[in-house]
Amino acid sequence: MDAADLRELFTSEALRLLDTLPESDSPADAVALVSALRKEGHSAARVAAVLTQYRLRRKARAKFGPFADRMLFTEAGLEQASRLRVAAQHAGRFARAGLTRVADLGCGVGGDALALSSLDLAVTAVERDSVTAAVAGYNLAPFPNASVVNADIADIDLADVDALWLDPARRSGARKFSRPDDWSPSLEVALDLSRRLPTGIKLAPAMDRGLIPDGHEAQWVSDGGDVVEVVLWSGALARDGIRRAALVLAGDGSAHELTAAADSADEKMGSLGEYLYEPDGAVIRARLIGDLARSLDARPVHPTIAYLSSDHLMPTPFAAAFRVRETWPLKKAVIARGLAERGIGTVEIKKRGVDIDPAEFRKALKPKGDASATLILTRVGAERVALLVDRV
Structure with a gap:
């Protein structure tokens, strides 16, 4: 928004108009709205300034909730x-x-x-x-x-x-x-x-x-x-x-x-247990994975990948937890057969430590069936694996 847009917006007529626009997410409705406002006699500059704020307010609800409906914004702001x-x-x-x-x-x-x-x-x-x-x-x-x-x-x-x-x-x-x-x-x-x-x-x-x-x-x-x-x-x-x-x-x-008080020391790598934890990104960035592992009585399954595993479940707000159903080698044919045998047609794919495009990988698996599950592509020790898991 530049100074000219601001002058158009900072009038009682424009602000009142902004507050009375109908709710809509349809591009077709937006086109119709522009036409309707122009027919009502509003200038092209005013319509553009008001509709820009209308769009930004709707986008801003993700950050500001209902407060966004009484605020003004710039794109960068x-x-x-x-x-x-x-x-x-x-x-x-x-x-x-x-x-x-x-x-x-x-x-x-x-x-x-x-x-x-x-x-x-x-x-x-x-x-x-x-x-x-x-x-x-x-x-x-x-x-x-x-x-x-x-x-x-x-x-x-x-x-x-x-x-x-x-x-x-x-x-x-x-x-x-x-x-x-x-x-x-x-x-x-x-x-x-x-x-x-x-x-x-x-x-x-x-x-x-x-x-x-x-x-x-x-x-x-x-x-x-x-x-x-x-x-x-x-x-x-x-x-x-x-x-x-x-x-x-x-x-x-x-x-x-x-x-x-400082970055936490890492826990020693261990074997894959019945449960897998995916630490929250803030924990990973803060380098507190070791402290989290000790609080969960868990261990990393690879020295450089932020997955932790344990033989028992301990709920925590600092990590997502999964129960491991199957461990397969990271081979498309093996994974596709395993999914087909279980009637799994909806697959959430997560990956760490492997160079794979989840969308392309899912397409290659051609999953079919009414069941759903999560597939984690990663490394456990020296092995590249696919873990069939359920969110806990």
């Missing part, structure tokens, strides 16, 4: 915004640390600032892009304890705040989003700020772990099975004795955390 329940976890940490005046540096459309403001923290939301800052101002308007400043981070006086939140943006042309120069502000600038004030820095979960300072707590977060971020916490926001953490937000709304 929505893509980078924290999911609302993840932002709530960020805000809760500031509140628990007793920090009350937070500067959100690079606030985007204001998702994290919204969560901070909802806990009655005083928030100064700073955004360099003028259009995005205006959108953030609209989203934060219901909160008198929040203000939006259109400025560069370097120009902000931090004397009146006691903590910082940074969500660095992707630099133009950056691809990996895991190196120091992929972010704006740079990781060096963000870390310098974090040594001055208690700070949370949201980064891509695949960032180079060698860039994590020794004095910061690194917390990987997964939401509904997706690893969405790693946050570096400093000062009063970093917990004593914790330098690695995996926060798992489950589908039922519960939150669970595995923490340690």
Whole structure:
């Protein structure tokens, strides 16, 4: 969205029109809607601006739930915004640390600032892009304890705040989003700020772990099975004795955390048992698989693959569990025959440690039947295997 689109959108007529559009996911309905709005006398520019927001609001529901229906967005701002329940976890940490005046540096459309403001923290939301800052101002308007400043981070006086939140943006042309120069502000600038004030820095979960300072707590977060971020916490926001953490937000709304003072030591490899565990991605990224294995009385089945196995089941929020029905050599003919004998026509294929395209592999198996199961393609010790399993 550019300044012209913003001017079209920021009128009472356009905002009222946006709030009254009918629900629909059909492309044909969208075409008809454009035609209807033009016949009502709305300009092409207004229709385009309103329908863009209509589309972004619907897309934003995955992150913001019903709150999305009263917010405005930019494409880039929505893509980078924290999911609302993840932002709530960020805000809760500031509140628990007793920090009350937070500067959100690079606030985007204001998702994290919204969560901070909802806990009655005083928030100064700073955004360099003028259009995005205006959108953030609209989203934060219901909160008198929040203000939006259109400025560069370097120009902000931090004397009146006691903590910082940074969500660095992707630099133009950056691809990996895991190196120091992929972010704006740079990781060096963000870390310098974090040594001055208690700070949370949201980064891509695949960032180079060698860039994590020794004095910061690194917390990987997964939401509904997706690893969405790693946050570096400093000062009063970093917990004593914790330098690695995996926060798992489950589908039922519960939150669970595995923490340690450092990367955990791995367990020794062992044999395949009756049950197989697939650790959550946050646990894998945090390198806490060894601690998880010990808590489950489980062992890895391969030294470099994140599958654990045990002879008994112990439910955990930190891993998906499967009961092993069959172990086959990783040969298409053997697997296809085994599926056919069991009437398995619906097959979920998971793989780790083998170079196989699950979609192509499934097509080659030609499964038929009314039964369903999960097939895990991996390595157990030196063997390439296919494990027929049931989710527990």
